[in-house]
């Protein structure tokens with residue numbers, strides 16, 4: 616069921632701060648809709664072995680704002696999305712919709728929650744049913760979740776949905792099967808299906824990474840105009856920090872299950888504080904640098920599961936960090952405020968971003 620249960624005070628109740636002392640850069644856009652409060656998720660991978668896929672993640676999604684979640688493969692981004700979508704239950708912590716802890720125990724409760732919180736996935740081909748037409752795929756959520764009744768009303772709603780995702784004339788798309796559409800058109804149908812429930816939150820898990828480069832910006836622009844039109848609270852998951860800068864009001868950088876840096880997208884990408892964010896940005900500007908950066912990441916990479924398991928004590932990035940000192944191996948840094956809307960989980964901010972280190976107030980980040 617969805618309802619109240621005993622839990623820690625929500626971030627909203629704590630004055631809107633998701634991390635203590637740090638405001639979300641998305642907060643200025645609108646009210647808080649969906650919150651993860653100190654959420655962790657462990658998976659059992661074999662007898663006696665747990666993997667910490669998500670560790671103590673707190674974030675807020677605000678009406679009309681985009682929060683971008685960036686990180687390499689296996690860092691826990693999709694697990695965060697599935698927790699927010701109610702598809703996974705947190706091992707610790709709470710998910711809150713409008714400040715009310717969410718507890719989904721039954722299929723009916725899940726369906727009701729899904730009306731508010733919808734997902735768009737990376738692969739539109741896999742997320743659409745290949746044996747059904749566009750009409751069928753959109754009619755179901757319209758009748759089940761938005762309670763649209765009557766043939767003429769349904770026809771009107773179907774046309775409106777397809778117009779919203781710029782698939783016109785609607786009639787020519789309603790009878791098509793997924794394989795008859797281009798990748799971009801399929802993703803537009805998947806977005807229309809998500810909108811059919813009239814959600815307040817859209818969780819977009821790498822929505823453009825499988826699409827042709829030439830249509831990625833079009834789809835991101837579409838998501839941005841839908842965000843604005845319907846005041847959607849959006850979580851945008853990506854590997855690509857450049858698109859996070861373009862699309863996100865706030866950017867959260869994830870590494871080994873934890874948020875290691877957060878801040879306004881523009882400021883964070885212009886002046887990254889965490890060495891991992893710096894590495895991501897160094898990798899991003901052009902395709903050659905991206906390849907070189909990926910190779911550099913790969914050459915330092917340990918097996919994903921072991922990274923999460925073996926760094927329980929210290930900073931998970933320490934084995935790859937040029938600035939690591941003994942403290943980093945032993946003591947996991949929390950998110951340390953480096954400005955009113957910024958924080959980084961690094962003991963060495965005085966070295967990695969000296970201009971920001973002053974904002975920690977008394978050298979908290981000093982090592």
Ligand SMILES: Nc1ncnc2c1ncn2[C@@H]1O[C@H](COP(=O)(O)OP(=O)(O)OP(=O)(O)O)[C@@H](O)[C@H]1O
Nearest residue numbers: 658659668687688689690691692693694695919920
């Ligand atoms: N159901 C599961 N059972 C066991 N381990 C899981 C499960 N789901 C995720 N994991 C593990 O949790 C970690 C985080 O996975 P997740 O899919 O969230 O990463 P991601 O950041 O989305 O990666 P990618 O960029 O490749 O999509 C990985 O080590 C993954 O293998």
Ligand SMILES: [Mg+2]
Nearest residue numbers: 692693694820
């Ligand atoms: Mg993923």
